[in-house]
Amino acid sequence: MKLLEYEAKRVFSGYGIAVPKGVLIRAPEEVAAHLPELGDGVVLKAQVDVGGRGKAGGVLMADKATAAGTARELFSREIKGVPVGEILVEERLTIEHEYYVSIAIDRSSRQPVVLFADAGGVEIENKALADESAVRKVVVSPLLRDIPPFLMRELLGGAPKELSPVINALYHAFQEKDAMLAEINPLVTTPRGVYAADAKLIVDDNALARQGIAVNRDLSEREREAEKHGFSYVELDGTIGVIGNGAGLTMSTLDLIEYYNGRAANFLDVGGGADQERVMHAVRLVASMPEVAVIVVNLLGGITRCDEVAKGIIAAGVAPTVIVRMAGTNEEEGRRLLAECGYRMLESMDLAVKAAMEVAP
Amino acid sequence: MIYGDRNLGVIVQNITGRQGTFHTELMNAYAREVGGRGVVAGVAPGKGGREVHGVPVYNTVREALREHDATASVVFVPASAACDSVMEAAHAGIDLAVVITEHIPVHDVMKALAYAKLHDCTVIGPNCPGLLSPGECKLGIMPAHLATRGNVGVVSRSGTLTYEVVDELTRAGIGQSTVVGIGGDPVIGQTFVDALARFEDDPQTKAVVVIGEVGGNLEEEGVRSTDLPVVTYIAGVSAPPEKRMGHAGAIIEGGEGDARSKVRRLSALGIPVASRPSEIPGLIREVL
Numbered sequence: 001m002k003l004l005e006y007e008a009k010r011v012f013s014g015y016g017i018a019v020p021k022g023v024l025i026r027a028p029e030e031v032a033a034h035l036p037e038l039g040d041g042v043v044l045k046a047q048v049d050v051g052g053r054g055k056a057g058g059v060l061m062a063d064k065a066t067a068a069g070t071a072r073e074l075f076s077r078e079i080k081g082v083p084v085g086e087i088l089v090e091e092r093l094t095i096e097h098e099y100y101v102s103i104a105i106d107r108s109s110r111q112p113v114v115l116f117a118d119a120g121g122v123e124i125e126n127k128a129l130a131d132e133s134a135v136r137k138v139v140v141s142p143l144l145r146d147i148p149p150f151l152m153r154e155l156l157g158g159a160p161k162e163l164s165p166v167i168n169a170l171y172h173a174f175q176e177k178d179a180m181l182a183e184i185n186p187l188v189t190t191p192r193g194v195y196a197a198d199a200k201l202i203v204d205d206n207a208l209a210r211q212g213i214a215v216n217r218d219l220s221e222r223e224r225e226a227e228k229h230g231f232s233y234v235e236l237d238g239t240i241g242v243i244g245n246g247a248g249l250t251m252s253t254l255d256l257i258e259y260y261n262g263r264a265a266n267f268l269d270v271g272g273g274a275d276q277e278r279v280m281h282a283v284r285l286v287a288s289m290p291e292v293a294v295i296v297v298n299l300l301g302g303i304t305r306c307d308e309v310a311k312g313i314i315a316a317g318v319a320p321t322v323i324v325r326m327a328g329t330n331e332e333e334g335r336r337l338l339a340e341c342g343y344r345m346l347e348s349m350d351l352a353v354k355a356a357m358e359v360a361p
Numbered sequence: 362m363i364y365g366d367r368n369l370g371v372i373v374q375n376i377t378g379r380q381g382t383f384h385t386e387l388m389n390a391y392a393r394e395v396g397g398r399g400v401v402a403g404v405a406p407g408k409g410g411r412e413v414h415g416v417p418v419y420n421t422v423r424e425a426l427r428e429h430d431a432t433a434s435v436v437f438v439p440a441s442a443a444c445d446s447v448m449e450a451a452h453a454g455i456d457l458a459v460v461i462t463e464h465i466p467v468h469d470v471m472k473a474l475a476y477a478k479l480h481d482c483t484v485i486g487p488n489c490p491g492l493l494s495p496g497e498c499k500l501g502i503m504p505a506h507l508a509t510r511g512n513v514g515v516v517s518r519s520g521t522l523t524y525e526v527v528d529e530l531t532r533a534g535i536g537q538s539t540v541v542g543i544g545g546d547p548v549i550g551q552t553f554v555d556a557l558a559r560f561e562d563d564p565q566t567k568a569v570v571v572i573g574e575v576g577g578n579l580e581e582e583g584v585r586s587t588d589l590p591v592v593t594y595i596a597g598v599s600a601p602p603e604k605r606m607g608h609a610g611a612i613i614e615g616g617e618g619d620a621r622s623k624v625r626r627l628s629a630l631g632i633p634v635a636s637r638p639s640e641i642p643g644l645i646r647e648v649l
Contacts, residue, residue: 107548107577232607252522300528
């Protein structure tokens with residue numbers, strides 16, 4: 001789950017990383033009371049989860065006289081379609097130099113990877129693509145608590161040594177907060193020291209519980225409802241509902257719909273051991289999307305009981321046509337039950353998707 | 362076959378759990394069918410002395426290995442303790458750990474893999490269905506009846522999609538040497554590179570099906586690393602960006618790891634890419 005800038009800054013600050021003085025406001029009139037502590041120049045930053053926020057008009061400069069008006073202006077904006085509900089108002093830093101530091105997970109080496117660049121700011125990712133030598137990177141053994149000094153020297157090159165405790169603190173936050181990504185861009189030097197001018201933190205969805213995060217904000221309401229039943233669920237914008245078991249097979253079913261020029265309405269992986277109850281909930285959930293005209297159920301696996309699945313589909317009793325492809329135990333019984341209630345069970349996923357296309361072309 | 366043959370002795374960690382018990386019986390049914398050794402012992406802390414389907418249970422891996430000759434472990438331990446179990450197995454001298462468990466925090470996985478490496482323990486998974494070498498051995502949860510012995514290797518990030526492909530191959534009369542599910546998480550022990558290196562050293566394997574999906578770029582890395590004829594399939598061409606498609610590792614992040622660019626890069630290397638699973642047997646015939 002992605003944290004917002006102000007939340008990430010709160011976390012980083014807990015690790016001793018300096019962040020600009022700032023307050024979170026939810027209405028334009030709140031800004032005035034905080035101006036004395038923030039100084040003459042302030043930055044107003046919309047707390048929205050979108051990339052390229054600055055370019056999209058989500059960050060505005062102001063001074064004492066203009067702060068209230070600027071806040072009103074920013075609250076009225078939508079940043080890439082996302083309304084602004086919260087603004088972080090911060091003191092304006094005197095920046096000497098901008099750097100970029102980011103810690104992510106390197107799938108290839110199976111270790112954390114730390115990226116550092118001598119230039120920070122909004123364009124760094126484009127620059128890095130154009131010139132790989134602009135970004136230095138080191139991988140760190142996950143068995144180590146700190147970035148060892150020799151790797152830190154390699155990372156920093158000629159950059160000031162005073163950055164190194166900040167980067168090491170970021171590495172601690174990355175480890176202890178179960179981060180998939182911890183980033184400061186720009187990391188800035190000022191006459192008062194090193195500051196995290198921006199902050200990004202993505203927490204591993206598999207670690208939300210132990211991080212004390214009760215609700216995954218990245219999910220829609222229906223996606224959260226699905227999660228309660230143990231389904232993996234993603235909403236799309238087509239007309240053909242999809243229920244599968246296993247992420248790969250379900251994705252493959254979606255792809256097959258696209259291959260035949262159809263549009264899938266969703267991704268739903270019911271998981272292992274799909275019994276009557278789970279199948280019923282899955283079918284009802286997918287049928288609850290108004291756009292869905294037909295549902296393809298594609299289940300495969302040694303231990304899937306086809307008679308249970310059939311009973312679940314029948315018990316759901318939904319309006320959209322349900323087309324079934326399944327293989328497992330008690331296949332014949334499942335086929336018989338479905339046929340009795342007028343459902344079609346087909347031999348392959350190709351045939352099932354083609355049949356669905358006839359209902360919802 | 363790769364990773365092991367019918368002489369492989371296997372232990373199951375958390376053998377007393379629902380999944381562990383159920384799949385121990387299926388693994389041993391398969392071992393009986395092919396004349397293999399199968400699961401010789403189980404581990405469940407605090408439950409030593411019991412039996413599960415005739416398999417003796419021990420409190421620790423070390424105790425189990427004192428009484429039994431085993432070199433592989435299948436891990437059915439819940440996510441919060443799974444990595445501890447992998448480290449226990451590696452520490453006790455297990456050579457191969459197959460981790461079925463899903464939803465393990467990725468930082469735990471990185472630590473456990475690094476620790477296992479220090480003890481020369483190969484890890485498959487987590488979040489994987491395990492491996493099946495038809496006629497030799499089965500470690501994990503793959504349905505054995507779909508597979509048939511032959512000379513095509515299958516390596517995949519998926520579970521059920523792998524069964525689909527194995528079923529297609531078997532129906533087309535193409536047997537498999539080993540089918541291995543390497544797992545759907547962002548960080549996994551054996552990657553495509555590792556599995557393909559094993560297939561390359563295996564005289565039985567003449568070609569390999571690589572089944573990938575959105576997220577990362579390890580399919581390309583794997584395919585580039587091998588001289589074996591390879592056919593690929595990438596799931597998720599219709600997946601939207603920044604959405605996790607069931608697997609923790611199946612996500613297009615920061616504009617990277619989408620299926621279309623994977624397909625494009627693999628095609629540019631001259632590798633056949635199937636646009637749906639049913640095309641795979643035909644493409645395999647062409648490269649064999």
